[in-house]
Amino acid sequence: MAVLIDGKAISSQIKDELKAYVAEKGLSDKLCLAVVLVGSDPASQVYVNNKKKACEYVGIGSKSFELPETTGEEELLSLIDRLNGDDSITGILVQLPLPLQIREDVVIRRIAPEKDVDGFHPMNVGRLSIGEKGFVSCTPAGVIELLKRSRIPVEGKECVVIGRSNIVGKPMAMLLLRENGTVTVAHSRTKDLREVCKRADIVVVAIGKPKFINREYIKEGATVIDVGIHRMENGKLCGDVDFADVESVAGAITPVPGGVGPMTIAMLMSNCVYS
Numbered sequence: 001m002a003v004l005i006d007g008k009a010i011s012s013q014i015k016d017e018l019k020a021y022v023a024e025k026g027l028s029d030k031l032c033l034a035v036v037l038v039g040s041d042p043a044s045q046v047y048v049n050n051k052k053k054a055c056e057y058v059g060i061g062s063k064s065f066e067l068p069e070t071t072g073e074e075e076l077l078s079l080i081d082r083l084n085g086d087d088s089i090t091g092i093l094v095q096l097p098l099p100l101q102i103r104e105d106v107v108i109r110r111i112a113p114e115k116d117v118d119g120f121h122p123m124n125v126g127r128l129s130i131g132e133k134g135f136v137s138c139t140p141a142g143v144i145e146l147l148k149r150s151r152i153p154v155e156g157k158e159c160v161v162i163g164r165s166n167i168v169g170k171p172m173a174m175l176l177l178r179e180n181g182t183v184t185v186a187h188s189r190t191k192d193l194r195e196v197c198k199r200a201d202i203v204v205v206a207i208g209k210p211k212f213i214n215r216e217y218i219k220e221g222a223t224v225i226d227v228g229i230h231r232m233e234n235g236k237l238c239g240d241v242d243f244a245d246v247e248s249v250a251g252a253i254t255p256v257p258g259g260v261g262p263m264t265i266a267m268l269m270s271n272c273v274y275s
Protein backbone atom coordinates (compact mmCIF):
# COMPACT_ATOMS: atom_id res chain seq x y z
CA MET A 1 0.00 0.00 0.00
CA ALA A 2 1.38 3.40 -0.99
CA VAL A 3 2.31 6.12 1.48
CA LEU A 4 -0.19 8.95 1.19
CA ILE A 5 1.38 12.36 0.44
CA ASP A 6 -0.77 14.75 2.43
CA GLY A 7 -0.90 18.00 0.46
CA LYS A 8 -3.44 19.50 2.82
CA ALA A 9 -1.16 19.12 5.84
CA ILE A 10 1.97 20.23 3.96
CA SER A 11 0.23 23.29 2.51
CA SER A 12 -1.02 24.28 5.99
CA GLN A 13 2.52 23.97 7.30
CA ILE A 14 3.82 26.24 4.50
CA LYS A 15 1.10 28.84 5.13
CA ASP A 16 1.92 28.81 8.85
CA GLU A 17 5.61 29.35 8.07
CA LEU A 18 4.73 32.25 5.77
CA LYS A 19 2.43 33.76 8.39
CA ALA A 20 5.23 33.65 10.95
CA TYR A 21 7.71 35.16 8.44
CA VAL A 22 5.32 38.02 7.56
CA ALA A 23 4.79 38.80 11.25
CA GLU A 24 8.49 38.56 12.11
CA LYS A 25 9.60 40.82 9.23
CA GLY A 26 6.68 43.24 9.64
CA LEU A 27 5.60 42.72 6.01
CA SER A 28 1.88 42.88 6.62
CA ASP A 29 1.39 46.46 5.36
CA LYS A 30 4.03 46.15 2.65
CA LEU A 31 2.56 43.29 0.62
CA CYS A 32 -0.68 43.32 -1.33
CA LEU A 33 -1.98 40.96 -4.00
CA ALA A 34 -4.31 42.35 -6.68
CA VAL A 35 -6.73 39.64 -7.80
CA VAL A 36 -8.48 40.33 -11.10
CA LEU A 37 -11.55 38.35 -12.11
CA VAL A 38 -13.36 38.89 -15.41
CA GLY A 39 -16.87 37.42 -15.61
CA SER A 40 -18.77 35.28 -13.15
CA ASP A 41 -17.61 31.71 -13.76
CA PRO A 42 -18.53 29.92 -10.48
CA ALA A 43 -15.31 27.84 -10.35
CA SER A 44 -13.17 30.96 -10.89
CA GLN A 45 -15.09 32.77 -8.16
CA VAL A 46 -14.32 29.95 -5.73
CA TYR A 47 -10.60 30.02 -6.68
CA VAL A 48 -10.44 33.81 -6.28
CA ASN A 49 -12.14 33.69 -2.89
CA ASN A 50 -9.76 30.98 -1.71
CA LYS A 51 -6.80 33.11 -2.78
CA LYS A 52 -8.14 36.14 -0.91
CA LYS A 53 -8.74 34.01 2.20
CA ALA A 54 -5.19 32.68 2.00
CA CYS A 55 -3.82 36.26 1.88
CA GLU A 56 -5.82 37.08 4.98
CA TYR A 57 -4.54 33.97 6.76
CA VAL A 58 -0.91 34.67 5.94
CA GLY A 59 -1.40 38.30 6.98
CA ILE A 60 -0.88 40.16 3.71
CA GLY A 61 -3.27 42.49 1.91
CA SER A 62 -5.40 41.66 -1.10
CA LYS A 63 -7.50 43.84 -3.40
CA SER A 64 -10.19 42.47 -5.64
CA PHE A 65 -11.04 43.77 -9.11
CA GLU A 66 -14.18 42.14 -10.51
CA LEU A 67 -15.02 43.07 -14.09
CA PRO A 68 -18.08 42.07 -16.15
CA GLU A 69 -17.98 39.20 -18.69
CA THR A 70 -18.25 41.75 -21.54
CA THR A 71 -15.04 43.59 -20.56
CA GLY A 72 -12.83 44.38 -23.56
CA GLU A 73 -9.14 43.57 -23.81
CA GLU A 74 -8.08 47.24 -23.76
CA GLU A 75 -10.03 47.85 -20.57
CA LEU A 76 -8.34 44.93 -18.82
CA LEU A 77 -4.91 45.99 -20.12
CA SER A 78 -5.38 49.51 -18.78
CA LEU A 79 -6.30 48.09 -15.35
CA ILE A 80 -3.10 46.02 -15.45
CA ASP A 81 -1.10 49.13 -16.40
CA ARG A 82 -2.56 50.91 -13.39
CA LEU A 83 -1.72 48.02 -11.07
CA ASN A 84 1.80 47.76 -12.52
CA GLY A 85 2.36 51.42 -11.65
CA ASP A 86 0.80 51.25 -8.19
CA ASP A 87 3.56 50.83 -5.58
CA SER A 88 1.08 49.54 -2.98
CA ILE A 89 0.41 46.47 -5.18
CA THR A 90 3.24 43.94 -4.99
CA GLY A 91 1.61 41.01 -6.82
CA ILE A 92 -0.90 40.77 -9.68
CA LEU A 93 -2.98 37.74 -10.49
CA VAL A 94 -5.45 37.57 -13.37
CA GLN A 95 -7.73 34.57 -12.89
CA LEU A 96 -7.83 32.33 -15.99
CA PRO A 97 -9.63 31.42 -18.18
CA LEU A 98 -10.59 34.81 -19.61
CA PRO A 99 -13.63 35.43 -21.84
CA LEU A 100 -12.99 34.70 -25.52
CA GLN A 101 -12.72 38.36 -26.59
CA ILE A 102 -9.58 38.74 -24.45
CA ARG A 103 -6.28 37.16 -25.50
CA GLU A 104 -4.68 35.49 -22.48
CA ASP A 105 -1.13 35.68 -23.80
CA VAL A 106 -1.43 39.44 -24.36
CA VAL A 107 -2.72 39.94 -20.83
CA ILE A 108 -0.02 37.75 -19.26
CA ARG A 109 2.71 39.66 -21.11
CA ARG A 110 1.33 42.99 -19.86
CA ILE A 111 1.80 42.11 -16.16
CA ALA A 112 5.10 43.49 -14.88
CA PRO A 113 7.39 40.43 -14.49
CA GLU A 114 8.34 41.55 -10.95
CA LYS A 115 4.64 41.41 -9.95
CA ASP A 116 3.80 38.23 -11.89
CA VAL A 117 3.18 35.97 -8.87
CA ASP A 118 1.64 33.28 -11.12
CA GLY A 119 4.98 32.92 -12.91
CA PHE A 120 3.36 32.87 -16.37
CA HIS A 121 5.16 35.87 -17.95
CA PRO A 122 7.67 34.79 -20.64
CA MET A 123 10.40 36.59 -18.68
CA ASN A 124 9.81 34.39 -15.63
CA VAL A 125 9.42 31.25 -17.78
CA GLY A 126 12.75 32.10 -19.42
CA ARG A 127 14.43 32.70 -16.07
CA LEU A 128 13.29 29.27 -14.90
CA SER A 129 14.68 27.62 -18.01
CA ILE A 130 18.13 29.21 -17.65
CA GLY A 131 18.25 28.67 -13.87
CA GLU A 132 17.84 32.32 -12.81
CA LYS A 133 15.76 33.48 -9.86
CA GLY A 134 12.19 34.48 -10.75
CA PHE A 135 8.58 33.58 -10.08
CA VAL A 136 7.80 29.92 -10.75
CA SER A 137 4.37 28.64 -11.77
CA CYS A 138 2.60 27.68 -8.52
CA THR A 139 1.31 24.16 -9.28
CA PRO A 140 4.65 22.65 -10.40
CA ALA A 141 6.45 24.55 -7.62
CA GLY A 142 3.97 22.91 -5.23
CA VAL A 143 4.81 19.46 -6.58
CA ILE A 144 8.53 20.01 -5.88
CA GLU A 145 7.71 21.17 -2.36
CA LEU A 146 5.54 18.07 -1.79
CA LEU A 147 8.43 15.83 -2.86
CA LYS A 148 10.98 17.70 -0.71
CA ARG A 149 8.86 17.74 2.41
CA SER A 150 7.97 14.06 1.94
CA ARG A 151 11.71 13.33 1.67
CA ILE A 152 11.41 11.81 -1.78
CA PRO A 153 14.70 12.47 -3.56
CA VAL A 154 14.63 13.57 -7.21
CA GLU A 155 18.37 13.55 -7.95
CA GLY A 156 19.31 10.80 -10.37
CA LYS A 157 15.73 9.51 -10.55
CA GLU A 158 13.80 8.71 -13.71
CA CYS A 159 11.03 11.32 -13.80
CA VAL A 160 8.18 11.21 -16.30
CA VAL A 161 5.90 14.22 -16.68
CA ILE A 162 2.73 13.47 -18.61
CA GLY A 163 1.45 16.69 -20.18
CA ARG A 164 3.32 19.64 -21.71
CA SER A 165 1.12 22.65 -20.94
CA ASN A 166 2.80 26.00 -20.31
CA ILE A 167 1.43 26.24 -16.78
CA VAL A 168 2.04 22.69 -15.55
CA GLY A 169 3.90 20.18 -17.73
CA LYS A 170 6.72 22.32 -19.13
CA PRO A 171 7.67 24.18 -15.91
CA MET A 172 7.34 20.86 -14.04
CA ALA A 173 9.93 19.31 -16.33
CA MET A 174 12.29 22.28 -15.86
CA LEU A 175 11.95 22.08 -12.08
CA LEU A 176 12.62 18.34 -11.95
CA LEU A 177 15.66 18.92 -14.15
CA ARG A 178 16.81 21.66 -11.75
CA GLU A 179 16.58 19.05 -8.97
CA ASN A 180 18.84 16.78 -11.06
CA GLY A 181 16.19 14.30 -12.14
CA THR A 182 16.42 12.54 -15.50
CA VAL A 183 13.33 13.93 -17.13
CA THR A 184 11.05 12.68 -19.90
CA VAL A 185 8.04 14.70 -21.01
CA ALA A 186 5.19 12.67 -22.50
CA HIS A 187 2.15 14.05 -24.36
CA SER A 188 -0.70 13.03 -26.61
CA ARG A 189 1.67 12.03 -29.45
CA THR A 190 3.92 9.90 -27.25
CA LYS A 191 4.18 6.35 -28.55
CA ASP A 192 3.60 3.61 -26.02
CA LEU A 193 2.90 5.86 -23.05
CA ARG A 194 2.55 2.82 -20.83
CA GLU A 195 6.15 1.72 -21.39
CA VAL A 196 7.50 5.27 -21.05
CA CYS A 197 5.59 5.77 -17.83
CA LYS A 198 6.53 2.41 -16.41
CA ARG A 199 10.22 3.23 -16.29
CA ALA A 200 9.62 6.20 -13.99
CA ASP A 201 10.61 6.42 -10.34
CA ILE A 202 8.52 9.60 -10.16
CA VAL A 203 5.47 10.20 -12.37
CA VAL A 204 3.74 13.58 -12.50
CA VAL A 205 0.39 13.31 -14.25
CA ALA A 206 -1.14 16.47 -15.78
CA ILE A 207 -3.26 15.20 -18.66
CA GLY A 208 -6.71 16.55 -17.86
CA LYS A 209 -8.48 13.18 -18.27
CA PRO A 210 -10.25 11.63 -15.27
CA LYS A 211 -8.71 8.39 -13.89
CA PHE A 212 -6.66 7.91 -17.09
CA ILE A 213 -3.58 6.40 -15.42
CA ASN A 214 -4.07 2.97 -13.90
CA ARG A 215 -1.67 0.42 -12.39
CA GLU A 216 -0.53 -0.77 -15.83
CA TYR A 217 1.40 2.51 -16.26
CA ILE A 218 3.15 2.41 -12.89
CA LYS A 219 6.36 0.68 -11.79
CA GLU A 220 6.12 -1.00 -8.41
CA GLY A 221 7.17 1.45 -5.69
CA ALA A 222 7.06 4.57 -7.90
CA THR A 223 5.95 7.97 -6.58
CA VAL A 224 2.78 9.14 -8.32
CA ILE A 225 1.82 12.82 -8.26
CA ASP A 226 -1.63 13.58 -9.61
CA VAL A 227 -2.14 17.16 -10.80
CA GLY A 228 -5.51 16.51 -12.45
CA ILE A 229 -8.75 17.65 -10.92
CA HIS A 230 -12.24 16.75 -12.14
CA ARG A 231 -15.72 16.81 -10.69
CA MET A 232 -17.48 13.50 -11.28
CA GLU A 233 -21.21 13.06 -11.87
CA ASN A 234 -21.71 12.11 -8.22
CA GLY A 235 -20.28 15.52 -7.25
CA LYS A 236 -17.02 14.08 -5.86
CA LEU A 237 -13.58 15.10 -7.10
CA CYS A 238 -11.10 12.79 -8.81
CA GLY A 239 -7.73 13.20 -10.50
CA ASP A 240 -6.06 12.01 -13.72
CA VAL A 241 -4.96 8.90 -11.81
CA ASP A 242 -7.22 6.00 -10.87
CA PHE A 243 -6.26 6.27 -7.21
CA ALA A 244 -7.92 3.06 -5.99
CA ASP A 245 -6.16 1.02 -8.67
CA VAL A 246 -2.72 2.67 -8.45
CA GLU A 247 -2.30 2.93 -4.68
CA SER A 248 -1.60 -0.79 -4.35
CA VAL A 249 1.46 -0.62 -6.66
CA ALA A 250 2.80 2.90 -6.00
CA GLY A 251 5.32 3.62 -3.24
CA ALA A 252 3.80 7.03 -2.54
CA ILE A 253 0.83 8.84 -4.03
CA THR A 254 -1.08 12.13 -3.80
CA PRO A 255 -4.84 11.96 -3.30
CA VAL A 256 -7.43 14.14 -5.07
CA PRO A 257 -8.65 16.17 -3.30
CA GLY A 258 -5.99 16.97 -0.70
CA GLY A 259 -2.85 16.47 -2.80
CA VAL A 260 -1.48 18.97 -5.31
CA GLY A 261 -4.56 21.26 -5.22
CA PRO A 262 -3.93 22.93 -1.83
CA MET A 263 -0.23 23.30 -2.68
CA THR A 264 -1.00 25.63 -5.58
CA ILE A 265 -2.42 28.29 -3.25
CA ALA A 266 0.35 27.77 -0.69
CA MET A 267 2.97 28.39 -3.40
CA LEU A 268 1.07 31.44 -4.63
CA MET A 269 1.32 32.81 -1.09
CA SER A 270 5.01 31.94 -1.06
CA ASN A 271 5.48 33.91 -4.32
CA CYS A 272 3.56 36.86 -2.82
CA VAL A 273 5.60 36.88 0.40
CA TYR A 274 9.04 36.34 -1.12
CA SER A 275 8.34 38.75 -4.02
Ligand code: NAP
Nearest residue numbers: 139163164165168187188206207208227228229260261264
Ligand atom coordinates in the same frame (compact mmCIF):
# COMPACT_ATOMS: atom_id res chain seq x y z
P1 NAP B 1 -3.87 20.98 -20.68
O1 NAP B 1 -3.38 22.34 -21.01
O2 NAP B 1 -5.15 20.48 -21.25
O3 NAP B 1 -2.71 19.95 -21.10
C1 NAP B 1 -2.91 18.58 -21.08
C2 NAP B 1 -1.66 17.88 -21.57
O4 NAP B 1 -1.91 16.48 -21.51
C3 NAP B 1 -1.28 18.22 -23.01
O5 NAP B 1 0.10 18.46 -23.09
C4 NAP B 1 -1.68 16.97 -23.79
O6 NAP B 1 -0.83 16.66 -24.87
C5 NAP B 1 -1.53 15.88 -22.74
N1 NAP B 1 -2.42 14.76 -23.03
C6 NAP B 1 -3.74 14.78 -23.31
N2 NAP B 1 -4.19 13.55 -23.56
C7 NAP B 1 -3.14 12.72 -23.45
C8 NAP B 1 -2.95 11.33 -23.61
N3 NAP B 1 -3.97 10.53 -23.95
N4 NAP B 1 -1.73 10.81 -23.41
C9 NAP B 1 -0.68 11.61 -23.09
N5 NAP B 1 -0.79 12.94 -22.92
C10 NAP B 1 -2.01 13.48 -23.10
O7 NAP B 1 -3.98 20.77 -19.11
P2 NAP B 1 -3.22 21.48 -17.87
O8 NAP B 1 -3.65 22.88 -17.77
O9 NAP B 1 -1.77 21.15 -17.89
O10 NAP B 1 -3.91 20.69 -16.66
C11 NAP B 1 -3.84 19.29 -16.53
C12 NAP B 1 -4.76 18.85 -15.41
O11 NAP B 1 -4.32 19.45 -14.21
C13 NAP B 1 -6.23 19.26 -15.56
O12 NAP B 1 -7.03 18.25 -14.99
C14 NAP B 1 -6.33 20.52 -14.74
O13 NAP B 1 -7.63 20.74 -14.22
C15 NAP B 1 -5.37 20.18 -13.61
N6 NAP B 1 -4.77 21.35 -12.94
C16 NAP B 1 -4.77 21.33 -11.59
C17 NAP B 1 -4.17 22.36 -10.89
C18 NAP B 1 -4.15 22.28 -9.40
O14 NAP B 1 -3.97 23.28 -8.75
N7 NAP B 1 -4.30 21.08 -8.84
C19 NAP B 1 -3.59 23.42 -11.57
C20 NAP B 1 -3.57 23.42 -12.97
C21 NAP B 1 -4.17 22.36 -13.64
P3 NAP B 1 -0.70 17.59 -26.20
O15 NAP B 1 0.15 18.75 -25.78
O16 NAP B 1 -0.04 16.71 -27.19
O17 NAP B 1 -2.09 18.00 -26.55
